[in-house]
Amino acid sequence: MNHEDDIDTGDDAARIHEPRLWRDKGWTARVIKNEDGDGWAVEMIRDGSAEPALVGPWTMGRNKVDPKPLDATAHQTLVKTASEVIRRHEQQLHGQLNKQVTVEFESEPLEVRLAITPDEFEPFGTLTALNRFGDVLATTTVRPNFRLSRDSAERWAAGGFGKIRG
Template sequence: MLQDDAPDTADTTEEPIKEARLWRDRGWTAKVVKNNDDDGWAVEMYTRGQAEPALVGPWTMGRDKKNPKPLDTAAFNTLVKTASEVIRRHEQAQAALHHKEQRVGAVLVTLDIVVEDDEAHALLAARDADGAQLAQVRVPASFRLSAASAAAWVDGGFVRP
């Protein structure tokens, strides 16, 4: 069974499909497809509304060694769990790219990139040891937070860099 941390993608308007090469349930679709790289098979996992698969992996051959093994409940649940984990890790990596921290004594300096189509920018902020905000300024998204730039900002009285 799926773990509680799996995304709740239940949709009462979508009828489940449970075929040998296509399963659709709870906002996920598993498709077994011919592997273009070799003579085997692959499985693609899609989330509802996404054109690109969240996960693509090899799929097991059936007993006849020509056709793929049919999908079943256990395999589908495992694929959903694995694809959910891939998405979660991707989101964590993206968040890490957009958030940086440097400590200057008791002051925590953070840089959060705000991705907007028309005007990407970043927010440079400082918090004291109790978590109270000391300053926040808007900087270009290209601003690089380093130990030196954080120290210079704190020592300079939080003047916009």
């Protein structure tokens, strides 16, 4: 018995340890026939997700026909890889939805932040101005395609932090 079998995940009924299907620790690894041709692929799906976080090639077994069976070590490696893919995607999305610039306003640094809320029906942006102490000086709603730049932040501040049109 290996050490991982000693860890109580709290949901033994959901655990599956089969050669082509391995469900454990919040992830499911499934070995599937490669859609692009010969060979095998493995998909990693995080519990609660409809789509795989990762799909990649899978090693052939010794007979060069069947896939290599999944095991605890392979599953753990796949979990780490799929988790990293998700983390990078979340970082990229965060970067697309959140911007900030620092400008000078009344001889003081002013940080202006733009946060986009990607609502399916009515996406919008929130523009926030903070002083050097992190106090919110102003906030306003903007269109989701608003371009935050040093120039647009300076114009907003110079205009008294009013509503931005357009």
